[in-house]
Amino acid sequence: xxxxxxxxxxxxxxxxxxxxxxxxxxxxxxxxxxxxxxxxxxxxxxxxxxxxxxxxxxxxxxxxxxxxxxxxxxxxxxxxxxxxxxxxxxxxxxxxxxxxxxxxxxxxxxxxxxxxxxxxxxxxxxxxxxxxxxxxxxxxxxxxxxxxxxxxxxxxxxxxxxxxxxxxxxxxxxxxxxxxxxxxxxxxxxxxxxxxxxxxxxxxxxxxxxxxxxxxxxxxxxxxxxxxxxxxxxxxxxxxxxxxxxxxxxxxxxxxxxxxxxxxxxxxxxxxxxxxxxxxxxxxxxxxxxxxxxxxxxxxxxxxxxxxxxxxxxxxxxxxxxxxxxxxxxxxxxxxxxxxxxxxxxxxxxxxxxxxxxxxxxxxx
Amino acid sequence: xxxxxxxxxxxxxxxxxxxxxxxxxxxxxxxxxxxxxxxxxxxxxxxxxxxxxxxxxxxxxxxxxxxxxxxxxxxxxxxxxxxxxxxxxxxxxxxxxxxxxxxxxxxxxxxxxxxxxxxxxxxxxxxxxxxxxxxxxxxxxxxxxxxxxxxxxxxxxxxxxxxxxxxxxxxxxxxxxxxxxxxxxxxxxxxxxxxxxxxxxxxxxxxxxxxxxxxxxxxxxxxxxxxxxxxxxxxxxxxxxxxxxxxxxxxxxxxxxxxxxxxxxxxxxxxxxxxxxxxxxxxxxxxxxxxxxxxxxxxxxxxxxxxxxxxxxxxxxxxxxxxxxxxxxxxxxxxxxxxxxxxxxxxxxxxxxxxxxxxxxxxxx
Numbered sequence: 216x217x218x219x220x221x222x223x224x225x226x227x228x229x230x231x232x233x234x235x236x237x238x239x240x241x242x243x244x245x246x247x248x249x250x251x252x253x254x255x256x257x258x259x260x261x262x263x264x265x266x267x268x269x270x271x272x273x274x275x276x277x278x279x280x281x282x283x284x285x286x287x288x289x290x291x292x293x294x295x296x297x298x299x300x301x302x303x304x305x306x307x308x309x310x311x312x313x314x315x316x317x318x319x320x321x322x323x324x325x326x327x328x329x330x331x332x333x334x335x336x337x338x339x340x341x342x343x344x345x346x347x348x349x350x351x352x353x354x355x356x357x358x359x360x361x362x363x364x365x366x367x368x369x370x371x372x373x374x375x376x377x378x379x380x381x382x383x384x385x386x387x388x389x390x391x392x393x394x395x396x397x398x399x400x401x402x403x404x405x406x407x408x409x410x411x412x413x414x415x416x417x418x419x420x421x422x423x424x425x426x427x428x429x430x431x432x433x434x435x436x437x438x439x440x441x442x443x444x445x446x447x448x449x450x451x452x453x454x455x456x457x458x459x460x461x462x463x464x465x466x467x468x469x470x471x472x473x474x475x476x477x478x479x480x481x482x483x484x485x486x487x488x489x490x491x492x493x494x495x496x497x498x499x500x501x502x503x504x505x506x507x508x509x510x511x512x513x514x515x516x517x518x519x520x521x522x523x524x525x526x527x528x529x530x531x532x533x534x535x536x537x538x539x540x541x542x543x544x545x546x547x548x549x550x551x552x553x554x555x556x557x558x559x560x561x562x563x564x565x566x567x568x569x570x571x572x573x574x575x576x577x578x579x580x
Numbered sequence: 581x582x583x584x585x586x587x588x589x590x591x592x593x594x595x596x597x598x599x600x601x602x603x604x605x606x607x608x609x610x611x612x613x614x615x616x617x618x619x620x621x622x623x624x625x626x627x628x629x630x631x632x633x634x635x636x637x638x639x640x641x642x643x644x645x646x647x648x649x650x651x652x653x654x655x656x657x658x659x660x661x662x663x664x665x666x667x668x669x670x671x672x673x674x675x676x677x678x679x680x681x682x683x684x685x686x687x688x689x690x691x692x693x694x695x696x697x698x699x700x701x702x703x704x705x706x707x708x709x710x711x712x713x714x715x716x717x718x719x720x721x722x723x724x725x726x727x728x729x730x731x732x733x734x735x736x737x738x739x740x741x742x743x744x745x746x747x748x749x750x751x752x753x754x755x756x757x758x759x760x761x762x763x764x765x766x767x768x769x770x771x772x773x774x775x776x777x778x779x780x781x782x783x784x785x786x787x788x789x790x791x792x793x794x795x796x797x798x799x800x801x802x803x804x805x806x807x808x809x810x811x812x813x814x815x816x817x818x819x820x821x822x823x824x825x826x827x828x829x830x831x832x833x834x835x836x837x838x839x840x841x842x843x844x845x846x847x848x849x850x851x852x853x854x855x856x857x858x859x860x861x862x863x864x865x866x867x868x869x870x871x872x873x874x875x876x877x878x879x880x881x882x883x884x885x886x887x888x889x890x891x892x893x894x895x896x897x898x899x900x901x902x903x904x905x906x907x908x909x910x911x912x913x914x915x916x917x918x919x920x921x922x923x924x925x926x927x928x929x930x931x932x933x934x935x936x937x938x939x940x941x942x943x944x945x
Contacts, residue, residue, distance in 0.1 A: 393810040400827040408791035426773035433766045445758040462765040
């Protein structure tokens with residue numbers, strides 16, 4: 216079957232000036248696009264990914280793998296690729312084809328490993344903007360993202376206000392809480408204390424720090440699910456060899472993840488999450504951080520999300536309202552916790568379908 | 581300075597029949613007692629410990645270390661050692677002097693390690709009952725415990741109803757939830773995947789699985805604190821070398837713990853927690869599990885405890901009420917999460933002070 220999207224590798228010769236002050240490049244980014252850019256070049260939607268996803272957002276790819284947001288994006292779906300030109304970008308430092316820690320550091324001739332520069336949400340946004348330049352898109356109909364992807368969408372609205380009409384940020388937060396940081400620190404320790412990690416230089420050691428990565432993912436997974444959904448799905452049920460089913464389930468999730476994800480990318484993306492805090496540049500004032508924003512906003516959160524709780528979305532909504540911006544906000548009563556943003560709750564998808572229909576009318580998609 | 585308590589090692593020749601069906605012994609238990617058993621032998625209070633504590637509950641020991649519940653127990657304190665004969669027992673399988681995985685398995689001549697038998701809450705209760713026999717205490721004025729210690733107190737009420745007048749169970753649960761089990765599974769994986777663990781036989785390898793134990797403890801620590809208290813204590817503040825303070829704090833907690841606690845004891849005690857589920861023997865009916873109970877109950881939970889939430893205590897209270905038992909229950913509005921049971925919130929300590937004054941009158945202490 217023909218893939219729904221068109222995958223391409225874009226090479227960027229000019230270095231990217233990173234937020235840390237370092238300059239990085241040349242580099243390559245994997246990009247997948249869906250649908251057609253209309254003549255007015257007004258129907259482009261950028262979809263930003265979270266920790267473990269990629270540019271492959273919808274349909275099957277050449278390997279037969281379904282896109283990570285396929286339930287939302289595609290022909291006739293809430294984000295309709297028959298009307299919109301949808302762009303997925305694998306972020307710099309990730310491990311699905313874009314330049315990352317597993318690629319060669321030209322200064323040393325060996326893989327970057329843990330020496331890959333610190334990359335921030337704002338750097339991804341700058342890199343995504345260059346992708347749009349390359350694709351001939353000056354102004355986006357919308358930027359859409361959930362969780363860490365939502366942070367990118369918010370960052371677009373603050374940093375490149377003239378280049379988007381709508382920002383749609385789902386299950387996100389204006390920064391990590393102390394508890395979020397704490398979980399990340401535990402995951403980081405599990406990875407870096409795995410002797411197969413070799414300080415991030417495991418590529419030339421014929422080893423992979425899979426044990427550490429597995430623990431990190433198991434832990435992450437707990438925070439993606441609500442207490443209630445875990446209870447109703449697994450409770451204290453036992454499976455094979457009398458182990459609790461939740462134990463086998465978590466181990467399975469950890470094994471699967473450790474089999475395909477790169478440990479350095481994990482640490483790098485987690486660090487970007489830790490660092491995201493647009494209010495910090497403005498003395499902790501989120502309202503001032505959003506002052507440059509000009510687009511319309513839709514935010515949604517899920518009642519049982521304890522990773523990025525509704526209260527965190529409300530902080531954002533308040534800051535946007537303080538700036539007199541146009542904001543819609545939905546707090547969706549869903550049992551699934553943070554993971555809900557990837558599921559197809561009908562109220563949630565109905566909300567996005569309605570918003571994209573409105574955007575289509577506005578931009579003539 | 582003279583220790584407040586009297587520490588002794590009690591040797592038990594006769595094997596203990598464990599819940600698993602295995603028989604274990606001979607074995608030794610470390611015990612510390614405080615105050616004097618009165619002539620009527622009616623003023624004894626057993627204090628049960630949670631994961632990382634011991635028989636040393638109050639005052640300074642010979643090494644100058646303060647007991648883990650010293651803010652509650654001692655002369656003139658809520659549990660007044662001038663009136664009560666207080667007994668602390670280091671549970672079988674723990675690592676503070678009682679027989680545990682670091683001791684020699686007579687069948688092999690090497691340390692038990694991971695081959696130490698599965699020990700359950702009910703086994704600890706049976707072993708504690710033998711300690712009382714040895715100390716000449718037929719009937720306890722009260723059994724007191726928090727968290728896993730609370731499970732032991734509840735188990736006393738169900739299994740040895742004639743041997744206690746009061747059960748005081750703080751911040752506890754009738755079983756672990758799926759989320760509790762999930763966190764334990766992550767901690768377990770961190771420990772057993774540490775190459776220094778050697779399948780639990782690290783004692784004769786000159787290694788310690790400290791990296792894994794550190795990750796386990798860091799994770800545990802997150803679940804002991806409320807989101808709010810972590811936010812107000814640490815927020816996104818940074819300390820030395822620009823690291824977030826919560827990161828340094830957790831690493832410090834992990835290092836400290838990994839320096840004194842035994843990895844096999846950790847796994848063993850965690851497994852006892854996982855297994856505790858008195859309702860399971862009665863088709864999931866907690867009310868039936870409490871049918872044998874005859875004592876009076878005091879339960880307390882803390883509003884921000886998300887490890888063993890107030891809802892879990894309410895399940896117990898309901899089961900006790902269904903049996904027509906006398907129950908007092910306090911849900912204490914405290915910001916500290918699960919850890920609150922070890923802190924000296926005045927309402928909480930006032931509640932226990934009042935209850936022990938009542939018990940003192942009842943038993944003539």
